Amino acid sequence: MSRIWTEGFMQVLEDIIIIGGGIIGTSIAYFLQSSDNFDGSVLVIETEAVSQGSSWGGFHQQFSIPENIQMAQFAQEFLGELNRFLSVEDKIVNVDYHSNEYLFLVENQDIPMLYSTNILHHQHGISVGLLDPEDLSQGFPWLNITDLAGGSLGLSREGGLNAERLRKAFRQKAISLGVRFQNGELIDIAKNNDLANAITLSTGQSIYFKTLVNAAGADSSRIASLAGINLPMESRKRQIFSFSCRMLLEKSPIVVDPTGVHFRHDGNLFYAGCVPPKDKDPNCSDTKIDYDLFEEYIWPILSYRVPAFQKITMEKARSEHYTYNVLDQSPVLGPHPEINNFYFANGFMGRSAQASPAIGRAIAELIIFGEYRSLNLSRFSFERMVTGEALFEHNALQ
Structure with missing residues (x-):
């Protein structure tokens, strides 16, 4: 200066x-x-x-653009030495990182993209497994696979932290x-x-x-x-809804439905969100929670994909804004x-x-x-x- x-x-x-x-x-x-x-x-x-x-920040490597994969890999390297980089006066840096695999589910029309991205993943040394419907049924018996053609499951170095x-x-x-x-x-x-x-x-x-x-x-x-x-760039509101479910889903990864609805399990709660339909996704800055989005769009998809979610108890919700490149x-x-x-x-x-x-x-x-x-x-x-x-x-x- x-x-x-x-x-x-x-x-x-x-x-x-x-x-x-x-x-x-x-x-x-x-x-x-x-x-x-x-x-x-x-x-x-x-x-x-x-x-x-x-605010929870997800970490996965299953991208379709090579540069996004490489950025994700560096993020994991950085986290692995976080205290060496960011510690001040030798104080431990705790960002509450938890490992958890991502499971991307696909329908028939998405199979070519699934295969091409899987080749890309292996080229970059990412440990990812391709699952067919039988694999999904055996590994995640609580999942409705009726309309699914397969999935991509991260096998390591994925999860989330406190952003x-x-x-x-x-x-x-x-x-x-x-x-x-x-x-x-x-x-x-x-x-x-x-x-x-x-x-x-x-x-x-x-x-x-x-x-x-x-x-x-x-x-x-x-x-x-x-x-x-x-x-x-526009400001787009994204909402996360948390709910409880009596049934315990064993080996529950972070699940991404073909519709874009996704959920994760943390403690006694599930957290779900989505990419809203275009007519419900305006450029905005308000933080008002739209419970109709959950009732009319997210929950029907969740309860179809996971029948155990037909009986849930809503706990709370929050909203945040993403910067959306039009x-x-x-x-x-x-x-x-x-x-x-x-x-x-x-x-x-x-x-x-x-x-x-x-x-x-x-x-x-x-x-x-x-x-x-x-x-x-x-x-x-x-x-x-x-x-x-x-x-x-x-x-x-x-």
């Missing part, structure tokens, strides 16, 4: 400003400041209300390394030719910078528009093609926790070296937002 004079006033010049204090923004801050090749200032503007709850704990661990470590965090509402981004050079907060404060990173989650589209950039529901990464000191790390849907280690490392490498060095994620570049070249992930819980 240095100080400059503009129009008779002394202004702060930051090396890097990151907009967004969620798990992606804090990871980028950590990887920048922990690099031996970076010797600058990092300021994170926390524009959004960050959840203080125990809020991981975000706090990134944040605390980043602060210990010298990253500064500041609350603020961004209202303007100033540009000079092909560079962005200053932000203005609602308080009237202006901050100059060398590099700007948009990691603002559901607010990312508005942030981009302040620089005259169209970023087709083009293809895949993330947008890297610099803008015209404003090349304005970087993007947006559109991770419900995969922010799992993606955060790889994305933090990747954006840090782009800023420091001008290129990806560990994992080439150029397929997710901003250019496809201009060309309209979609990149669909078939195994994403959107």
Whole structure:
């Protein structure tokens, strides 16, 4: 950080400003400041209300895009040495990680995709088993397999953790390394030719910078528009409903139905969610729970797939917002093609926790070296937002 004079006033010049204090923004801050090749200032503007709850972040490797597989693999490597990376003053970092396999169920029309992704999985060394209907019936006798043609079951290195704990661990470590965090509402981004050079907060404060990173989650589209950039991201509400069931489902993995309805078992409760039908999935910011979605859509699918769920007791529900890329529901990464000191790390849907280690490392490498060095994620570049070249992930819980 240095100080400059503009129009008779002394202004702060930051090396890097990151907009967004969620798990992606804090990871980028950590990887920048922990690099031996970076010797600058990092300021994170926390524009959004960050959840203080125990939001669950799922970790699986059964993706159809190779880069998503590789990011998931790095996430597992990072978790395996989490205390070496994120411990502050030798305090143990506990993100409450639990191993649990994912079971993706498919119908007949999905068999070609099942086989092709399975080949991809084995090419990347992922331990995944293909199951036919008989395997499903024997392994999960509580499952209704009438209309199923098979499934894909992760055999290792899958599960979930407390995403809020991981975000706090990134944040605390980043602060210990010298990253500064500041609350603020961004209202303007100033540009000079092909560079962005200053932000203005609602308080009237202006901050100059060398590099700007948009990691603002559901607010990312508005942030981009302040620089005259169209970023087709929307805020989509996702709801998780928890319920109890008298019957114990033995060997219950995280089950993903062909419809996109999914559920997991944790303690005495089950947690279920879905990709809502298009007519029930507007761009919105409200947090109101839509119990009709469960009663009219999720529960009929659950009770068909698992007959034991015909008798359940609703316990509670919560909602959160995902950043939804209207083009293809895949993330947008890297610099803008015209404003090349304005970087993007947006559109991770419900995969922010799992993606955060790889994305933090990747954006840090782009800023420091001008290129990806560990994992080439150029397929997710901003250019496809201009060309309209979609990149669909078939195994994403959107």
